Amino acid sequence: MEPLNLCDFCFSPLEAVYDYKAMSRGVSKEKIASGPLSMWRYRGLLPVDGDVVDIGTGLTPLVKADNLGSELGLDQLYIKNDCLNPTHSFKDRVVSVAITKAREFGFSTVACASTGNLAASVAAHAAKAHLKSYVFIPSDIEQGKMISTAIYNPTLVAVKGSYDDVNRLCSRLVEKYNWGFININLRPYYAEGSKTLAYEVAEQLGWRAPDCVVAPAASGLLFTRIWKGLEELSMLRLTGPVNTHMYLAQAAGSSPIVNAFEAGTLHVHPVKPDTIAKSIAIGNPADGYYALRVARESGGAACAVSDEEIIEGMKLLAQTEGIFAETAGGVVIGVLKKLAASGAIKKGDLTVAAITASGLKTQEAVADVVRPFVVQPTVESFEEVLGKNVQV
Numbered sequence: 001m002e003p004l005n006l007c008d009f010c011f012s013p014l015e016a017v018y019d020y021k022a023m024s025r026g027v028s029k030e031k032i033a034s035g036p037l038s039m040w041r042y043r044g045l046l047p048v049d050g051d052v053v054d055i056g057t058g059l060t061p062l063v064k065a066d067n068l069g070s071e072l073g074l075d076q077l078y079i080k081n082d083c084l085n086p087t088h089s090f091k092d093r094v095v096s097v098a099i100t101k102a103r104e105f106g107f108s109t110v111a112c113a114s115t116g117n118l119a120a121s122v123a124a125h126a127a128k129a130h131l132k133s134y135v136f137i138p139s140d141i142e143q144g145k146m147i148s149t150a151i152y153n154p155t156l157v158a159v160k161g162s163y164d165d166v167n168r169l170c171s172r173l174v175e176k177y178n179w180g181f182i183n184i185n186l187r188p189y190y191a192e193g194s195k196t197l198a199y200e201v202a203e204q205l206g207w208r209a210p211d212c213v214v215a216p217a218a219s220g221l222l223f224t225r226i227w228k229g230l231e232e233l234s235m236l237r238l239t240g241p242v243n244t245h246m247y248l249a250q251a252a253g254s255s256p257i258v259n260a261f262e263a264g265t266l267h268v269h270p271v272k273p274d275t276i277a278k279s280i281a282i283g284n285p286a287d288g289y290y291a292l293r294v295a296r297e298s299g300g301a302a303c304a305v306s307d308e309e310i311i312e313g314m315k316l317l318a319q320t321e322g323i324f325a326e327t328a329g330g331v332v333i334g335v336l337k338k339l340a341a342s343g344a345i346k347k348g349d350l351t352v353a354a355i356t357a358s359g360l361k362t363q364e365a366v367a368d369v370v371r372p373f374v375v376q377p378t379v380e381s382f383e384e385v386l387g388k389n390v391q392v
């Protein structure tokens with residue numbers, strides 16, 4: 001094994017492949033159940049050898065969302081709440097695997113190109129693993145993402161440009177510096193971490209695959225790996241056949257994969273992102289082609305929602321289920337709402353919405369919710385200001 005992401009001959013992305021026959025001998029439901037209460041209970045399904053770098057990622061709640069379900073007309077709706085990972089996003093899953101590999105390969109420095117969530121996760125895991133880290137982000141990302149990365153003391157580089165510019169810069173730097181770039185030369189390993197979200201969902205549902213999954217897409221990698229994870233469990237006979245419809249969610253202001261889906265092609269044309277959902281604002285998605293195939297072959301779809309719908313989605317999730325998701329979560333709830341209204345997702349479908357990061361990092365999007373009643377510390381002032389709003 002070596003740190004490499006593209007095939008030398010055809011330049012296609014490399015992917016971890018396994019000997020599933022051999023794997024099946026070491027993996028069982030009982031063994032998984034007796035493992036750690038983290039994503040590392042699925043270690044036998046991941047491409048790692050040595051000690052893992054673990055800051056407590058995974059086994060996040062799968063919440064039965066009855067309040068949101070009744071708003072949307074869905075009887076069996078679940079939220080996979082990945083806001084509750086250590087750095088508040090699903091990126092801890094991919095980074096935990098990639099940094100473990102970085103250490104196995106002997107890198108002393110790791111780096112990444114990030115829209116914000118990956119940045120914090122890489123910086124946190126590097127701190128834990130005593131590695132140096134260089135984290136590259138677009139200079140206009142949210143303040144919450146900037147601070148929640150900087151606290152771990154990486155070398156934080158804010159690039160004046162879009163995420164796609166940041167990614168291009170990093171693709172040049174990887175040729176020059178002997179660093180483990182989490183989402184470039186370590187990408188095949190990074191990708192595999194996303195499968196653990198699917199493993200957890202299946203285990204939490206009593207070892208079965210859901211009927212429908214709605215998940216956000218930036219590069220499209222998470223979406224493809226949720227599918228791969230579900231297929232693997234079936235192949236290893238830990239679940240029955242997979243009949244899951246995979247629904248991909250993007251913001252209308254950055255929806256190259258949805259555009260291709262709607263045009264009926266597998267060719268993704270790059271776009272210039274313009275949306276409040278900055279974490280998934282990738283104009284040229286590396287795994288768009290593969291994500292499109294999953295959406296098609298699973299009998300799912302790809303849908304986009306406007307910035308207004310994203311904000312409505314964030315508020316709806318918070319005000320029905322008590323979960324404050326970031327803008328990418330608003331995208332998922334907005335798309336879920338559309339799919340339920342159109343009948344694509346039906347009342348009785350066991351549906352899982354992947355909520356991949358916390359709203360505390362994108363507070364700007366919903367700043368208008370801050371409308372406190374300002375009162376003097378007296379009962380008179382309280383009753384005068386609130387007037388008819390006081391519930392007796």
Ligand SMILES: Cc1ncc(COP(=O)(O)O)c(C=O)c1O
Pocket residue numbers: 089090115117118216217218219220221222223279280326328356357
């Ligand atoms: C919160 C959140 N959700 C989803 C994604 C999508 O990830 P992918 O690039 O694997 O499609 C990202 C990517 O940065 C993200 O930050």
